[in-house]
Amino acid sequence: MRRVLTAAIAAGALLLGGCGGGGSDDGPGPSAGPGGDSFPVTVGSLTLAERPERIVSLAPTATEMLFAIGAGPQVVAVDDQSTYPVDAPRTDLSGFKPNAEAIAGRNPDLVVVSDDLDKIVDQLGRLKIPVLFAPAAKVIDDSYRQIEQLGALTGHRGESAALVGRMRAQIDKIVQGVPARAGSLSYYYEIDQTLYSATSKTFIGSIFALFGLTNVADAADPDGAKDGYPQLSPEALVAANPDLIFLADSKCCGQSPATVKARKGWAAITAVEKDQIVALDDDIASRWGPRVVDLVQSVADAVARVPA
Template sequence: MSLPRRRVRRLTVLALTGALALAGCAERAEDDQPPAAQDQADFPVTLTPAQGEPLTLDKRPDKIVSLSASNTETIYAVGAGDQVVAVDDQSNFPADAPRTDLSGLTPNVEAIVGYDPDLVVLSDDTDGIAAALTKVDRKVLIVPAAATLDDLYASVELLGKATGHAQEAADLAGRMRADLDKIVADTPKPSEPLTYYHELDTTYFSATSKTFIGQVYGLFGLTNIADPADTDQGGYPQLTVEHILESDPDLIFLADVKCCGQNAETVAARPGWNTLGAVRDGNVVALDDDLASRWGPRVVDLAADIAEAVEKASQGS
């Protein structure tokens, strides 16, 4: 039996709410301890990130600067939001995150240090920013973009340990796994594998099965029409209109809704696209650009959107 859309959403909300509730309970328990005990409960801790050298934190960081939208979402989801003093200009979730004009793409040491952080979280070591910050006695943790779901769970737990919320992070990762498994298990399987096209922008760049987003689609047994076009094995080939039309995907997922104003109507208006099965059958799916480009706890929401589309397309197949 398929999982109704409302129930899927409810599962997601309960998962994240439950994780945050656990974080709140843990914080209340810590509040009953003397301040020194609260601050040092899980510290010192040595972290081994996927990139960079092992990092030792002697005490819980209480002034965190995050220069990655995905990592910002995770930091808040594990219950460490009150420790964040500044986030970059792309970190728009949650809404109460202290968004600034700091940039993760062109990081500025002086601007970052101006917030007096005791931990700076990056997704990339752009322009040697990690060494520059370390030189002025700032702790730096690099949490790169997840390539797989296992990478995502590992990054959640790493940020939990870094912020003093290890148990909350472990609980959150477990709930994410369980929710994804539930969504996938309850999504109807079509008689024949469905094909799909994931659009990154209006110049037809796409993402293959080897990317993080491609692996999320892979949970549902979908076949990616971009895979044969990935001649340089970079994971993000630019497709031709001819290839898309010839492939005739069953599903079209648009990750260029906010950035480029795309929707089912604009796709149908493209020359020749009205002949595609996905267009004729109403299987052009407008995604939230942010959900489709970030690795973090809201991947469960993305999976719910994909599940709904797969269920609809399966019923018509």
């Protein structure tokens, strides 16, 4: 199932690049010459001599970041999964099955990817096309760093710094606004209806950890052998008895509080019994861009509704 495979690939991807023209978001922050938005700019092993004006994004999160920092007018094409913002130039380009020829046909001066499937970084490097490899975030600070690096590479340092500042302030305010409680609530995060989930060691898990929640999926992947994305059995889930259930498969797979309540054997789960099931926006829940603030707010609202 592509949703789960994508999550696992993103979580386990190795940072590639080097002389092929690709750069990653690890290591020191961006460097530039004198002046806030002067060029050349270097991020990792990637150096841009001038501001890019024909950007291709093959990653939905990167697309959201680029538009949020004001670089939208420089973006000429985005992949078929980049559904937000609605005015992004969506095409049939794929981040799952990237085609170097099709990408090169857009005449890009910067390509942004979150996966190195089919060694696309090396393929584009051989074509002398600059590539930023921005893998899936593991913690929120990874998101902030990617926003700032995209800001540097696109000539929008000020806008990216302002966006990060707003996100930090908004998330802090949301978390602090949730009333304290004596004990920890447990939760189950559903990626799809076959009961794949995400542990505390993933980006999504780190968001829920902001509220001191206990993840029932952790026991299914204690050593990280499943890259933080285990498949739970119905019996284990019922036995774990989560206080809250969050559905990240409402749009893709038609899941809802009603469908969960109809599942055999689930009626005794606390989250079901007390109607503490939350349908999330799949896209927001699966990305690590500016709209993570909306995800934090959704979790906060759900936690606040549970009686102390």
